[in-house]
Amino acid sequence: MTNPCNNNDFSISEHQKDNAVIVSIVGSVTTDKADELRERLEQIAAKQPPIIVLDISKMDFICSAGLGAIIIGYLKCRHHKGQVRIASPSDKIRELLETTRLDKLLDVFDTVEDALKG
Amino acid sequence: MRLNKMTERVITTDLSAARDLIREIIREVEAAGYDKDDCFAIRLATEEALINAIKHGNKFDRSRKIRVSTDIDSQRVEITIADEGEGFDPASVPDPTADENLEKPCGRGIMLMRAYMDEVIYNDKGNEVRMIRNRFSGLPKIRKTSANILERKDD
Structure with a gap:
């Protein structure tokens, strides 16, 4: 089993929900993964969705x-007046x-559903 | 019985070497019985200090080394990280939590080290940092005041 205190796994996935793009960021966002996250978010933002929800419920480190x-x-x-909302962070x-x-x-919202409602 | 593990290591100026070293240190911290909050804090502070050494200290020059010493016992963890750079004045780093700096993508490393460790001490030159965290000392080490100024909880 992966130890969350020492986990270096990292993945990003996305899916559309109505007018929002939900981006799930899983694992540890260490310095060597930050560029991948930035590039992915820039690609998504370039499509100018009104809302991007970052589902970080399975993020254990950043x-x-x-x-x-x-x-x-x-x-x-923000360039196209879009919003980025954070959903479901752990206490840490x-x-x-x-x-x-x-x-x-x-x-920052407690759940993805709350973040979609705004 | 007071268990004490002191280790000195030298790594190249390299992100993957830093990542491997952080894993080793956290394994040792866990083995010494520290909880998840402690491990999270030590992982974060060590990552920030090592990245500063790689990026700002040694400027990604792989011919330069980074010395890392750890002193782990049952009550506290002490980590010292030294690079071969010119050093800097940590007091000159702008407060990343000030309203005018919130949108800046960079500049939070030292603040996070101070927030999650009990002591963060630079040498005079500014190319070596010593960080200490006492066992079970909670998260984080600073709090917001009504004036939106961050202060240490123990001040």
């Missing part, structure tokens, strides 16, 4: 470079978002 990748996606989305990741005050920049 470093500053990973946070930076999300911010770049947010800025790119929520604390990280609060500690960095990124919860002031990005709306």
Whole structure:
């Protein structure tokens, strides 16, 4: 079984739900994975969806470079007045978002359904 | 009985070497009985410090080395990371939690190290950082005030 304290697995998947793109980020966003996350978010944002929901329920770690990748996606989305919403963070990741005050920049929701409602 | 494990390692300026080293350190921290909060905090701070050493210290120069020493006992974890760069003044790094910096993609590493470790001490040159975390000391080490200023919880 994978140990979440020392897990280096990482994957991204996406699917459309109405006018939103739900992006599931799974595992650990370490520095060497941050570029992959940034590129994927930029690709999605380039299609100009009104809402991008980042489902991070299965994210167990993110470093500053990973946070930076999300911010770049947010800025790119804002160009076309789109929104990036965070959904379902674990307690640790929520604390990280609060500690960095990124919860002031990005709306954080308890569930994907809540994030879709806005 | 006081268990104490001191280890010194030297790695090349390389992301995969850093990743492997972090895994080793976290395995040792777990083996010493630290909980998931401790492991998360130590993993985050070590990642940030190593990336700073690779990127800003050694500037991705693979001919330069990074020295990492760890001192792990049952009550605290101490990690020292030194690069071969010119050093810097950590006080000169802007506060990434200030309103005007929130949209900047970079610049959160040192703040996270300070938030998740009990002590973060740079040498005078600024190319070596010593980080200490006491066992079960919780997450994170700083809190927001009503004025949106981040302060250490133990201040």
